[in-house]
Amino acid sequence: DAKTTQPTSMDCAEGRAANLPCNHSTISGNEYVYWYRQIHSQGPQYIIHGLKNNETNEMASLIITEDRKSSTLILPHATLRDTAVYYCIVNYNAGNMLTFGGGTRLMVKP
Amino acid sequence: EAGVTQSPTHLIKTRGQQATLRCSPISGHTSVYWYQQALGLGLQFLLWYDEGEERNRGNFPPRFSGRQFPNYSSELNVNALELEDSALYLCASTPFWRSRQYQETQYFGPGTRLLVL
Numbered sequence: 484d485a486k487t488t489q490p491t492s493m494d495c496a497e498g499r500a501a502n503l504p505c506n507h508s509t510i511s512g513n514e515y516v517y518w519y520r521q522i523h524s525q526g527p528q529y530i531i532h533g534l535k536n537n538e539t540n541e542m543a544s545l546i547i548t549e550d551r552k553s554s555t556l557i558l559p560h561a562t563l564r565d566t567a568v569y570y571c572i573v574n575y576n577a578g579n580m581l582t583f584g585g586g587t588r589l590m591v592k593p
Numbered sequence: 594e595a596g597v598t599q600s601p602t603h604l605i606k607t608r609g610q611q612a613t614l615r616c617s618p619i620s621g622h623t624s625v626y627w628y629q630q631a632l633g634l635g636l637q638f639l640l641w642y643d644e645g646e647e648r649n650r651g652n653f654p655p656r657f658s659g660r661q662f663p664n665y666s667s668e669l670n671v672n673a674l675e676l677e678d679s680a681l682y683l684c685a686s687t688p689f690w691r692s693r694q695y696q697e698t699q700y701f702g703p704g705t706r707l708l709v710l
Contacts (some may be wrong), residue, residue, distance in 0.1 A: 532698060
């Protein structure tokens with residue numbers, strides 16, 4: 484049970500911002516929201532994570548709603564190399580495993 | 594800083610054989626995780642090792658086993674290979690598991706692609 488819901492696929496024009504939504508309505512108070520991406524046939528790459536506050540790093544920004552039931556990953560200036568499957572994961576520490584859902588297949592087009 | 598490394602990159606076996614996959618974590622990381630990604634399916638958690646001990650196991654049969662060595666590298670062994678074991682096997686690592694209240698970011702290696710014929 485992935486505990487998250489993401490659109491199956493999205494398109495984005497190169498150079499534009501890519502906004503990837505994720506619903507996690509059953510999230511618990513101590514659960515973080517993690518984002519990873521997987522470029523074809525490679526290992527997943529960590530992007531960003533957060534608990535309550537919005538977060539930003541060199542790769543992306545993470546916006547978490549006040550009720551924490553949804554979040555949005557923002558790639559500010561998408562490039563062709565950002566084409567990948569993006570996974571939103573709500574991670575409970577018991578067992579310390581990541582539970583991956585289907586993710587969103589982002590296609591960045593020229 | 595070197596990332597997580599895995600070997601071999603590709604492995605071809607026949608049904609009934611055994612496969613051994615290896616993983617070296619990021620320097621300073623003590624926890625190693627194994628995941629299976631079958632073609633067209635999502636990543637499924639296999640095993641978690643920390644400080645040489647198996648901490649958690651996913652819903653896989655006992656013929657999937659592993660171990661962690663004193664240098665924190667790890668092996669995944671798959672006995673009596675079946676066709677459906679064909680998959681990308683991914684290893685991830687984190688720093689030591691400090692407490693049940695803290696969640697560590699997992700960093701993944703490039704994977705070993707196992708093909709069972």
